[in-house]
Amino acid sequence: MQGTLVLPSLDATAQLLCLFRGPSLVRIGFVRFPAFISLLVFLGALAWWFWPSTESATSTSTQTPIATAEEVALPVSGPQAPVAGTKEPTPEEAGHAGPKPSPAEAGANSVAGIRLLDSWHRASTLDRPGVADSARGAEGKALQNFVSLWNDGSDAYRVALKNQIPAQLGAEFASYAEAWTKKGLKGLDEVLATAVGPGPAWFAWSEAFVDMCQQQRMSGQQAGVLCGKLIKRMIANGYSRERILELIPMVNELGDAAGGNLPGENYVVASGDSYWALCRKWADLGRTTNHGWVRLFNGRTRTGLRAGETLSIPKVDISIEAWRDIRVTSAWAGDYPVRLWDSSMGEEAAQTPLGEFSLGVFLDDPTWTNPRTGEQVPAGNPDNPLGTRWMAFKEQPSYGIHGTQDASTIGSFESWGCIRLRNEDAEDLFDLVGPGARVTIHP
16 A cells, blocks of 8 residues: 555644744644654655555566566467467468478577487497487487487378477478478478588488388489488598498499389390390490399399390499598499498508599409519419409509408408409409499599
8 A cells, every 4th residue: 555644734834844943843733743753754754655565566566567578579480379269270281391490499409409410320320229319308309209210100200290390400400301291202302402511410311311212112213312422421521431331231222223213225135145245245335334234223133135035224334433541432323322342442551542543354263463472373262362353453454453362351451552342242343344444542
């Protein structure tokens, strides 16, 4: 309540004012008071009138709080509340994914999430579950949900994304999630293929895209091309060699499906044709295709041909790329990876040369001539380092690609400058390519 003041009469007021002239008594109503006491009473009444009570102040602050900056209403760009009496549309009916995080949300709140995603994707297959399971907070939950894609959980995860696009793993991650949620694998491929300066989300979603394509038996040319970009960008961004080699099964599956994913030209086998005769004919035309590539392209394991049957001849020849520092070698049909192999490179005193080369001499079960002593070591001898196959560089014939008698050396820097493969891998490459095939060796 507010204080109540009973005002004195005009006569009493006049007498109070006379205090300044020093009267000793003041008459208020029928009572006379000393002048100084009357003055104190008057001043106290004024203070009571103008000073709010504790109850009043508390009541006022409770009923009319001052809005903070955060509480001030701002324009809303996300989904609005439905009008009373109407049904709120589902994400599918609305034609879009769930609420997308604002740039501020996806930026300020996602640094930790982006780092977490990067750490998870760089980790080995054995370590990745531990990285995801040990992650805490909203970032950890978002990553764990994403990881379900690798556990046949793509349908459930896509439904969850239609309700809410996570902001915790970054704006780039959210854009790929939205594209996949709206348009499926086709929409995801479109945004991944055109990404500029991709971050951790691109690497994770690209691998997820290829994996989902293969799970759904939809491994097309787009999946192969994207996998090729993934391999080269992972190498360029410092992924470990062990992590790169974990992509071998994915690449091998793409290679086995190449005939259904890459362009070919039909050829009807004539009487007397053989793979060897056809390869010689193509070599005269400047092609480097070998019988193994034709058989792989047609999904065949037998080496014989029957007159009248139709072969699909690949329009693109196989080329080879190797990375010296991480000891990885690969076979490509254009920008489509066909094979990925663990390999060895030259020791410190005889480093594998870098640059562009072409294959010249091909030898099956080669004899090795020791370049330091001139001694010849026959095929099959444990001292013969060439293994079962030899493919020399035309430009530098003392260097080339070959097998080995000791598979335990693969992955090391132990050769005298050549690219060394396991025998089975060297034999695979030997059948895929012919003389003139291009070889590129990167640092």
